[in-house]
Amino acid sequence: MLLVQLKEMKNSTNHEKDIANYILAHMEQIPDMSAGELAKSTLTSKATVVRLSQKLGLSGYHEFKLKLIAEVNQNERIGQILANEPITPHSSYTDIIHTLPGLYDKAITNTRLTLNKSDMLRIDRLLREAECIDIYATGISYTLAQAAAFKFATLGVESSAYESINGHYLAARKHKKTVAFVISFTGANRTVETMAKYLRTATHNHVVGILGPHNQVTRSWCHEVVEIPNRDSVLSLDVITSFAACNYVFDVFFSLLLSHCQEQHVQSSLEMIRHRDLLLNENFNV
Numbered sequence: 001m002l003l004v005q006l007k008e009m010k011n012s013t014n015h016e017k018d019i020a021n022y023i024l025a026h027m028e029q030i031p032d033m034s035a036g037e038l039a040k041s042t043l044t045s046k047a048t049v050v051r052l053s054q055k056l057g058l059s060g061y062h063e064f065k066l067k068l069i070a071e072v073n074q075n076e077r078i079g080q081i082l083a084n085e086p087i088t089p090h091s092s093y094t095d096i097i098h099t100l101p102g103l104y105d106k107a108i109t110n111t112r113l114t115l116n117k118s119d120m121l122r123i124d125r126l127l128r129e130a131e132c133i134d135i136y137a138t139g140i141s142y143t144l145a146q147a148a149a150f151k152f153a154t155l156g157v158e159s160s161a162y163e164s165i166n167g168h169y170l171a172a173r174k175h176k177k178t179v180a181f182v183i184s185f186t187g188a189n190r191t192v193e194t195m196a197k198y199l200r201t202a203t204h205n206h207v208v209g210i211l212g213p214h215n216q217v218t219r220s221w222c223h224e225v226v227e228i229p230n231r232d233s234v235l236s237l238d239v240i241t242s243f244a245a246c247n248y249v250f251d252v253f254f255s256l257l258l259s260h261c262q263e264q265h266v267q268s269s270l271e272m273i274r275h276r277d278l279l280l281n282e283n284f285n286v
Contacts, residue, residue: 015044016052035061107241110229124256130179133159137183148250180205185242187215196221
């Protein structure tokens with residue numbers, strides 16, 4: 001980082017250190033200053049200004065200014081993002097346990113407001129007719145995919161989560177009516193994009209993307225897309241909000257399916273309770 005180099009200034013002359021200190025103290029003025037003007041303001045020479053730029057690994061003062069401007073702009077942007085972060089170095093345990101519910105609520109509210117009712121009901125009809133529900137994801141979203149698959153399975157629907165494409169498996173099940181979800185919190189995960197492309201072109205699966213906003217490529221391989229918000233964060237809080245948003249979408253689909261088969265699900269639940277003593281250390285009589 002250029003600013004770090006200016007602060008450290010190892011193996012530099014006193015004049016070069018004077019220039020570095022001046023730059024750090026007057027960064028807003030540097031973009032409008034020539035090498036000669038900087039030399040005059042620091043009581044040094046133009047040659048010293050150029051030599052300092054070269055010591056920093058740059059071709060000259062012009063390249064130095066361009067890099068400095070880019071770095072300052074980036075730091076300002078990061079500062080603006082951090083100013084809106086709910087977690088700070090001063091956050092206490094009490095602060096955090098009160099902050100997180102607000103993050104969850106905001107993520108779910110923002111998602112709810114972006115959902116298109118006709119799209120969601122169309123996907124719901126597909127799920128009701130499906131024989132299988134497959135969910136494809138990577139990283140932490142794969143954990144979410146496993147949880148969603150488990151929920152659908154409790155309704156008697158064959159459902160599984162996958163981190164990659166199994167071509168033989170898909171070919172062997174091509175006769176089954178399958179809805180395949182692909183998950184990407186950003187919308188731009190290349191692995192997920194590849195999986196969506198394969199599912200769309202090589203199978204009869206109906207592909208539904210649950211994608212973040214940067215989904216221009218991946219959505220082209222999906223029959224349906226449910227977009228989830230993805231906050232601009234440098235503290236990985238986007239993982240929390242995206243996870244909550246995506247989980248909410250799956251819970252909507254799960255609840256819709258449950259409402260359509262509630263009587264059947266009640267009967268299966270009662271059957272499970274009758275045999276619960278085989279799973280637990282207590283007897284339950286119904």
